[in-house]
Amino acid sequence: MEKEKELFFEHLKTEGFKRTTQREKILEVFLRTEGHSSAEDLYALVKAEDPTVGFTTIYRTLKLLTECGLARQEKFADGYTRYEHSYNHQHHDHLICTQCGTLIEFYSEVIENKQDEIARKFKFQPTHHSLRIFGICDQCQAKRQAVAS
Amino acid sequence: MEKEKELFFEHLKTEGFKRTTQREKILEVFLRTEGHSSAEDLYALVKAEDPTVGFTTIYRTLKLLTECGLARQEKFADGYTRYEHSYNHQHHDHLICTQCGTLIEFYSEVIENKQDEIARKFKFQPTHHSLRIFGICDQCQAKRQAVAS
DNA sequence: CTAAATGCAAACCATTTGCAACGGA
DNA sequence: TCCGTTGCAAATGGTTTGCATTTAG
Numbered sequence: 001m002e003k004e005k006e007l008f009f010e011h012l013k014t015e016g017f018k019r020t021t022q023r024e025k026i027l028e029v030f031l032r033t034e035g036h037s038s039a040e041d042l043y044a045l046v047k048a049e050d051p052t053v054g055f056t057t058i059y060r061t062l063k064l065l066t067e068c069g070l071a072r073q074e075k076f077a078d079g080y081t082r083y084e085h086s087y088n089h090q091h092h093d094h095l096i097c098t099q100c101g102t103l104i105e106f107y108s109e110v111i112e113n114k115q116d117e118i119a120r121k122f123k124f125q126p127t128h129h130s131l132r133i134f135g136i137c138d139q140c141q142a143k144r145q146a147v148a149s
Numbered sequence: 150m151e152k153e154k155e156l157f158f159e160h161l162k163t164e165g166f167k168r169t170t171q172r173e174k175i176l177e178v179f180l181r182t183e184g185h186s187s188a189e190d191l192y193a194l195v196k197a198e199d200p201t202v203g204f205t206t207i208y209r210t211l212k213l214l215t216e217c218g219l220a221r222q223e224k225f226a227d228g229y230t231r232y233e234h235s236y237n238h239q240h241h242d243h244l245i246c247t248q249c250g251t252l253i254e255f256y257s258e259v260i261e262n263k264q265d266e267i268a269r270k271f272k273f274q275p276t277h278h279s280l281r282i283f284g285i286c287d288q289c290q291a292k293r294q295a296v297a298s
Numbered sequence: 299c300t301a302a303a304t305g306c307a308a309a310c311c312a313t314t315t316g317c318a319a320c321g322g323a
Numbered sequence: 324t325c326c327g328t329t330g331c332a333a334a335t336g337g338t339t340t341g342c343a344t345t346t347a348g
Binding site: 317 | 328
């Protein structure tokens with residue numbers, strides 16, 4: 001966590017931005033989240049600890065965090081943009097149920113390695129990736145069966 | 150193309166929807182597109198052939214096409230939702246340059262197979278997937294080098 | 299006939315921006 | 324002090340919805 005904070009403050013310094021209490025608080029709360037948080041989620045969490053922080057600052061800080069690589073954004077079908085960090089949280093990919101929205105996380109060494117191999121082949125320097133498999137989860141398949149009969 | 154049209158009209162019939170000239174035209178134009186088209190792109194293309202079709206109908210028809218599996222939607226960082234079909238276009242994944250936006254397509258049998266294996270393990274019935282590797286492309290790496298020196 | 303479909307304009311809603319007050323450096 | 328930052332309110336912009344009219348079945 002300290003390493004991440006340093007990285008952020010360093011980024012602020014080199015870009016000529018200021019280190020404010022709001023930015024410190026938002027980063028701190030963000031690093032404590034697990035998984036995918038929307039700006040709204042984060043706003044609620046930060047607001048609980050510091051009611052003076054505004055919605056706008058959440059957005060502006062998330063942008064900064066994305067720029068320096070601490071946050072990664074992903075657009076979801078529900079219209080919300082969600083953010084996640086990699087601190088204390090190993091990389092994983094997703095199975096997403098298009099029926100109920102359930103998220104299943106998985107990790108495959110084989111796929112990770114193959115991706116690196118492909119990137120090398122194209123002389124491409126990968127920073128991160130997103131693999132999502134869409135379909136129907138176990139439970140929703142059962143529900144469908146029940147309706148059909 | 151005929152197979153896809155049949156599938157669509159069949160979907161309309163089973164859902165109790167009507168077969169209209171607008172829907173026929175939109176499907177036809179959509180199947181002719183290559184890659185990722187936004188509603189706006191499609192509107193321009195359809196409008197060129199039939200100026201009476203409205204923007205709203207594009208959205209409503211894309212929703213129908215997505216429901217019956219002919220279109221697949223993907224949210225992009227620029228705020229637009231883009232759609233693609235699989236007619237006449239084999240599946241592929243993407244390397245995306247975060248610097249210049251270049252898209253490189255690739256296909257890996259190993260990754261495809263591993264994905265199916267993972268889905269089976271979770272009793273998940275996959276319909277499609279999206280794998281995007283983000284990073285810096287060959288050309289932009291060269292540019293960076295040039296600036297640094 | 300009649301229920302669905304269309305096109306327009308207005309509404310929506312997550313996100314962004316303008317601006318006056320504020321606060322690091 | 325100076326310039327970036329903040330929070331509010333208003334604006335933005337892609338997408339959706341209400342409604343009167345048109346149209347497929």
